[in-house]
Structure formats: structure tokens, C-alpha cells
Amino acid sequence: MSNLMDYLDWRGDLTFREAPFNEVDNLILxxxxxxxxxxxxxAPGEEGTITVKEACELFFAAHDRKEIMERVSMTKTAAFVLEKMAQTERFCNAQLFGYINDISKEEQSQFSVVCVRLDDKSIYVSFSGTDNTIVGWRENFNMGYLSETPGQLKAxxxxxxxxxxxxxxxxxGGHSKGGNLSVYASVKCDRNIQKRIVKVYSNDGPGFSEEMIQSKEYQRMLPKIKTILPESSIVGMLLEHQEKFEVVKSSQSGIQQHDAMSWEVLGSHFVYVEEVAPQSILLDETMKKWIFQLTKEQREEIVDTVFSMLDDAKIYTVDDFYNSKWKKVQELMKAKSKLSPETQELFSQALRMLWKTGNQTVKKSVKQAVLEKVEEANSLFSTDKSKKSMKSSKK
Incomplete structure (x- = not known):
């Protein structure tokens, strides 16, 4: 099936004045x-802009294609999306400005954003999802116990x-955590800015706390929020959503569906399915039940401990983790053995709870499936019985 690259081949010769902005353009940006x-x-405060075509030339003058492909992160293909954009009439002259890439270990924050001015004079503010850094991944987990993260406040x-x-x-808009930042920033920004926001896109971005989605300011922005999830969404199903979401078909399976390059495109739209996959719903229900059994303090302690262990083992990026030598694995095990007895017990308790919750969720799902089959059989039996009765009465 077609993906973002195919869309750029097919629609790349049309400007935004000729063919209006659509949801696929959103995911590309x-x-x-x-x-x-x-x-x-x-950067913000610096004068001028640079076109997509010019930025592409400078980027590939400084980066080797082989080096890009050797990275572990699924977002590495973004560089090749840029390359394809630069070859199209639709995007080549789009102006880029206001770029920030701020990674702060002290704040436990990875924040990146860029503005894009299109030829129809509209502006797309693109917030980045989690990059290749462990700091960036930690910020995702911090959402489980913080009312607001440093990245959200920066947005x-x-x-x-x-x-x-x-x-x-x-x-x-944004993908993954970037979708969460996009919604949060739009909900919390000044009212005069909100009035000029025509759409907020969360592309498989995690949700928010119940308190957030019930707030008046969130409800005010709700009609402008568009959430798009792949059919086996994991990241986008995290936390709470109140907005309706659309489910796009993916050429991949499991967590690999989070990769936007796997989302299937038909014309100027995604290929949609009716609902997220059952296994995604099961995982979502399991994780939420498990998380809500832990106090905020327990969640914070678990996150602190896991990422401190990674830091002790000098694992700072996803590549470091996947390419870890046996020595680093040993360092991780040593770090675990240094935990206090109380923390080790918390870990064991949390894992037991997760296992128990998972079993309960699966059993409930199986029971529901059996009941549905029984009801279906009863319905067929009743229909068949009714037909026989009708034949008998005709005789």
C-alpha cells in the first residue's frame, strides 16, 4: 500500500493554493x-527563514546516508522525507524558522519544535516526539505521575x-509525544492565539489526566483537536482521551505501527479501519488498571530507579541500549543489586500486580468473547426454529 513517500510522488506537483492542506500533509510536517x-x-529571535530545499542541501552536506540508516530510532527516516519534500513543488519552498532542540538532563526534558510557513500563508507549528535520547524517553514516563512536564510548559x-x-x-501538530505537546500548548496558550488555531493534530500521541480533559479550557479546544491512531496503537492509547479518534491502517504490526512511515495513504487521506485492534485495547486496559493501583509516589520511585540504573550504566541513547556490550548489562545488574530492600520490594510488588492485572484482563476478554458467541448461536437457533415453525404452519 501507499505511504507518505508515495503521497509526495503523487501530490508533490500541486501547491497548497491548488490543493488545500490535508491530514497527510500534517503527518509529513x-x-x-x-x-x-x-x-x-x-532559532527564535534570529532573523530570516530557510526553505525546505535549502535546509535539505545543508543537512545532507553534513550527514552521511549510511550513518543515518545505522541509527536504531524509527524516526531516522524523517531525513529521507525531507529529501523527498525538497523535490516537490508542494514543499520545496516552504519556509522553516523558529527551530529549537533543547535536551536537558537536569529538567528531564527533550523539547524540539520548528515552524513551517506554507505557500497559502498558513503556519504549521511542529512539535517533536521522543527522539533517540534516554532523557526524551524518561519524559514520556514522567507523564504518569506529573501534572505537567517541563516539555509541556516549554510548548x-x-x-x-x-x-x-x-x-x-x-x-x-506532532507525532507521539509531540502530539501531546501540541494539544497541551493549544489548550493552555493565550486566548487570542487559540482563536487563530484552526486545527490541532495529535498523531498517535498519548492523552492526559482525567483532570485535564475535564477542564473548561480543554473542552473549549476540543472541537479543533484531531487525534489519529494506528490500529494497534500503544503510545497513543496511554492516559486519557475524550476526543474522538480516527484509526488508520498500518503495514506493520505491534509497536512498529507507531512508525508514521507505515501508515497507509489513499489519495489525500489515510486508509481507515473501524476501530483499534483488540490486543491494543487489552494492553491499554491492563496498563491503566495497573498504573492506577500504584500511588503517584510509587510511580515516581519506579521511574527514578529505572532511569538512574541506565544512567549509572552510561546508557544515554536508544542506540547505546541496543548496542550495549555484556559489560554494560552487568553494570545494569549491579545497579539493581544496590537498590534498597524497600525499592526492590516495590519493583517485585509492581511486577506481581502487572501480571495479575494482565491475567484478569485477558480472562475478562475471553469470557466476553464466549458470551458473544453463545448469544450469536442462540440467535441463529431462534431464527432457525422460527423458520421451521413457519414451514409447519404453511403445511
Missing amino acids: AQLVYVEFAGIVP VDYLNHMVKEDWKKIRV
Whole structure:
């Protein structure tokens, strides 16, 4: 099936004045921010812009294709999306500016964003999802116990300070954690900016706390939020969603469906299915039940401990983790043995709870499936019995 690259081949010769912005354009721009634009795209406060075509030339002058492909992260293909965009009439002259890539170990925050001005004069603010750094992944887990993360606060501040009065039509979007930041920033930013936001895109982005989604400010922005999930979504099903979401078909399976390059495209839209896969719903129900059995303090202690162990083993990126030598694995095991007896017991208790919750969820699902089959059989039996009765009465 077709994907983002095929879409760029098919629709690349049409400008935004000729063919209006659509949901596939959104996902392409949400991928664009994964490219390392430091020293290429002007930062906030710096004058000027750079076109997609110019940025592409500078990026590939500094980066080797083989080096990009050797990375572990599924977002590495963003560089090749940039390359394809630069070859199209639709995107080659789009202007990039306001780029930030801020990774703070002290704040436990990985924050990246870029603005794109299209030829229809609209602006797309693209917030990045989790990159290849362990700090970035930690911020995702921090959402499980923090009311707001440093990245979310930075996203709000970015919109409030970056948006200019002449920006009449604004779209805000992102993939993965970037989708969460897009919604959060749009909900919390100044009202005069909110009025000019025409759409907020969360592409397989995690949700929020119950308190957040029930707030008046969230409800006010709700009609503008568009959430898109792959059929076996894992990341996007985390935490709470109130908005309706659309489910797109993916050429991959399991966690690999989080890769936007696997989302199937037909024309100017995604290929949709009716609902997320049963296994995704099961995992979501299991994780939520398990998480809510733990106190916020317990969640924080578990996250702190796991990432401290990774730090002790000098594992700073996903590549470090996957390419770890046996020595680093031993260092991780040593770090675990240094935990206090109380923390070790918390880990054991949490794992027991997760196992128990998973079993209960699966049993409930199987029971429900059996009941549905029994009801279906009863219905068929009743129909068959009714037909026999009708034949008998005719005789």
C-alpha cells in the first residue's frame, strides 16, 4: 500500500493554493521536526527563514546516508522525507524558522519544535516526539505521575512568544509525544492565539489526566483537536482521551505501527479501519488498571530507579541500549543489586500486580468473547426454529 513517500510522488506537483492542506500533509510536517536542524534552521529571535530545499542541501552536506540508516530510532527516516519534500513543488519552498532542540538532563526534558510557513500563508507549528535520547524517553514516563512536564510548559511558552499578530491561520501538530505537546500548548496558550488555531493534530500521541480533559479550557479546544491512531496503537492509547479518534491502517504490526512511515495513504487521506485492534485495547486496559493501583509516589520511585540504573550504566541513547556490550548489562545488574530492600520490594510488588492485572484482563476478554458467541448461536437457533415453525404452519 501507499505511504507518505508515495503521497509526495503523487501530490508533490500541486501547491497548497491548488490543493488545500490535508491530514497527510500534517503527518509529513510532524515528521519534519525529527530532522536535526541545529545550525541550519534559524532559532527564535534570529532573523530570516530557510526553505525546505535549502535546509535539505545543508543537512545532507553534513550527514552521511549510511550513518543515518545505522541509527536504531524509527524516526531516522524523517531525513529521507525531507529529501523527498525538497523535490516537490508542494514543499520545496516552504519556509522553516523558529527551530529549537533543547535536551536537558537536569529538567528531564527533550523539547524540539520548528515552524513551517506554507505557500497559502498558513503556519504549521511542529512539535517533536521522543527522539533517540534516554532523557526524551524518561519524559514520556514522567507523564504518569506529573501534572505537567517541563516539555509541556516549554510548548506553551513557545506558542505564546513565537506567534505573531499577522499569523491568521495556525495549525499545531506532532507525532507521539509531540502530539501531546501540541494539544497541551493549544489548550493552555493565550486566548487570542487559540482563536487563530484552526486545527490541532495529535498523531498517535498519548492523552492526559482525567483532570485535564475535564477542564473548561480543554473542552473549549476540543472541537479543533484531531487525534489519529494506528490500529494497534500503544503510545497513543496511554492516559486519557475524550476526543474522538480516527484509526488508520498500518503495514506493520505491534509497536512498529507507531512508525508514521507505515501508515497507509489513499489519495489525500489515510486508509481507515473501524476501530483499534483488540490486543491494543487489552494492553491499554491492563496498563491503566495497573498504573492506577500504584500511588503517584510509587510511580515516581519506579521511574527514578529505572532511569538512574541506565544512567549509572552510561546508557544515554536508544542506540547505546541496543548496542550495549555484556559489560554494560552487568553494570545494569549491579545497579539493581544496590537498590534498597524497600525499592526492590516495590519493583517485585509492581511486577506481581502487572501480571495479575494482565491475567484478569485477558480472562475478562475471553469470557466476553464466549458470551458473544453463545448469544450469536442462540440467535441463529431462534431464527432457525422460527423458520421451521413457519414451514409447519404453511403445511
